Amino acid sequence: MKIAVLPGDGIGPEIVAEAIKILEVLRAEGISLELDVAPVGGAAVDQTGDPLPPSTLTLCEQADAVLFGAIGGPRYDTLPREQRPERGLLRLRKAMDLFANLRPAQVFPELVAASTLRPEVVSGLDILIVRELTGDIYFGEPRGIRTNGAGEREGFNTMVYSESEIRRVAHWGFQAAMRRQRRLCSVDKMNVLECTQLWRDVVTEIAPEYPEVTLSHMLVDNAAMQLVRHPRQFDVIVTGNLFGDILSDEASMLTGSIGMLPSASLNARGQGLYEPIHGSAPDIAGQGKANPLAQILSVAMMFRYSLHRSDLAERIEEAVRSVLAQGIRTADIAQAGEGIVSTGQMGDAVATALRAH
Numbered sequence: 001m002k003i004a005v006l007p008g009d010g011i012g013p014e015i016v017a018e019a020i021k022i023l024e025v026l027r028a029e030g031i032s033l034e035l036d037v038a039p040v041g042g043a044a045v046d047q048t049g050d051p052l053p054p055s056t057l058t059l060c061e062q063a064d065a066v067l068f069g070a071i072g073g074p075r076y077d078t079l080p081r082e083q084r085p086e087r088g089l090l091r092l093r094k095a096m097d098l099f100a101n102l103r104p105a106q107v108f109p110e111l112v113a114a115s116t117l118r119p120e121v122v123s124g125l126d127i128l129i130v131r132e133l134t135g136d137i138y139f140g141e142p143r144g145i146r147t148n149g150a151g152e153r154e155g156f157n158t159m160v161y162s163e164s165e166i167r168r169v170a171h172w173g174f175q176a177a178m179r180r181q182r183r184l185c186s187v188d189k190m191n192v193l194e195c196t197q198l199w200r201d202v203v204t205e206i207a208p209e210y211p212e213v214t215l216s217h218m219l220v221d222n223a224a225m226q227l228v229r230h231p232r233q234f235d236v237i238v239t240g241n242l243f244g245d246i247l248s249d250e251a252s253m254l255t256g257s258i259g260m261l262p263s264a265s266l267n268a269r270g271q272g273l274y275e276p277i278h279g280s281a282p283d284i285a286g287q288g289k290a291n292p293l294a295q296i297l298s299v300a301m302m303f304r305y306s307l308h309r310s311d312l313a314e315r316i317e318e319a320v321r322s323v324l325a326q327g328i329r330t331a332d333i334a335q336a337g338e339g340i341v342s343t344g345q346m347g348d349a350v351a352t353a354l355r356a357h
C-alpha cells in the first residue's frame, strides 16, 4: 500500500512523525506500507515557490492514500494569495476532487471532564459532520479586492454551489446516516442566501430515496448554538464548505480539544486524504506540546476508508483509548493536577499500546 506523506508546516511535521511511529508498528508486523514524503504548504513554498509542487500532486494522485499534517503560518500570510500554503491545500482537494469531508466528533469517556462543557452535556457524544470540501465560497469566482465607484477598497467572494455538487455530498450524508442512527440534519442559511436555498431544495428532493432517514434542516446560526446547548441531538450533520469548517472546530471542543479530531476527505474513486481538522498551530510549534491523537486517529480513518483494513483502524482506535485510560495526557486535554506528556511521549505510548493489542 502506497501512502503519500505530506507533513507541511508548524506542528504538522511533529504530529506526522508520531503517526509514522504507528505505521512502523504495523510494518514490523508484516503489513506492506510504502511511505513517500513530499513537501506541501509553506515548506514547499520555501523549497520551490509553489505550495503544491506538481511532483507532490502526482505523488498524491498515484498513492492509495494521502496522510496530511497541517499547513500555514504567519511567515506566509503576506505572500500573494496563490503562493500561500492554504491555497496549496485547497488546490490539492480540488485536483483530487475530494468533495466529501468526514469529521467525526466523539467523546472518549476518559475525556468527558476535559471538555469545557458540563459532563452531562457531552457524555456519550458521537456526531459525524459531513462537510462539502471542493465548492462554496472557498472556490467561487469572482473573488478579490477591488476599488469601487466611490474610490474605496472593496473585498468580494462568491458563494456558489451547483445542483450536482450538493447532490453528491447529500448522498454521502444520507448514506452515513443509514450506517448510524438514521438522523440527518442539513445546515444552511436559506433565510438569507440563495445559494443555500438551493442547498436545502436539493437535499429535500433527495430525501425520498432514503425513507429510513429522518431529515431535518437547521439554519447555521442556530446550529452553532445547538451544538453547545444540546449536542447529542445530532447524529449526522451535512453542510457546505464554510459552515462545515466553522462548525467542526466548534464541535471539536465538545470532545476536549481540537487536537482530538481526525478527518477523511474522499472522492468518488475511493481515494482519500487524511488530516487532523486543526491547523499548523504556530503558537505551540516546535515545543513538543501538540497533541498527535487527531493525526493518529486520521491514520485509523485511512485504514478504514482507503486501505480497506477496518481491523487495523479498530486496533489503532483501541490503542488510543487504552492510552487515555492510562491517564496519559498532552497539555490540551490534561486536567489540573494531571501529569503532562510531550507529543513524542504520547506517540510512543500509542505505539506501545498498539503492539500490545
Ligand SMILES: NC(=O)C1=CN([C@@H]2O[C@H](COP(=O)(O)OP(=O)(O)OC[C@H]3O[C@@H](n4cnc5c(N)ncnc54)[C@H](O)[C@@H]3O)[C@@H](O)[C@H]2O)C=CC1
Pocket: 011, 069, 070, 071, 072, 073, 074, 086, 089, 258, 259, 260, 275, 276, 277, 278, 279, 280, 281, 282, 283, 284, 289, 290, 291, 292, 294, 332
Ligand atoms: N488543514 C490545515 O492545514 C489548516 C491550516 N490552518 C492554518 O494554520 C495556521 C494557524 O491557524 P489557527 O487559526 O491558529 O488554527 P489552529 O487550528 O492551527 O490552532 C488553533 C488553536 O488550537 C491549538 N491547537 C491546534 N492543534 C492542536 C493540537 N494538535 N494540539 C494542541 N493544541 C492544538 C493551537 O495551539 C491554537 O491555540 C494558519 O496559517 C491557518 O491558515 C488552519 C486550519 C486548517
Ligand SMILES: CC(C)CC(=O)C(=O)O
Pocket: 086, 089, 090, 245, 277, 278
Ligand atoms: C484551507 C484550510 C486552511 C481551511 C480549513 O480551515 C480547514 O479545512 O479546516
Ligand SMILES: [Mg+2]
Pocket: 245, 246, 249, 277, 278
Ligand atoms: Mg478549519
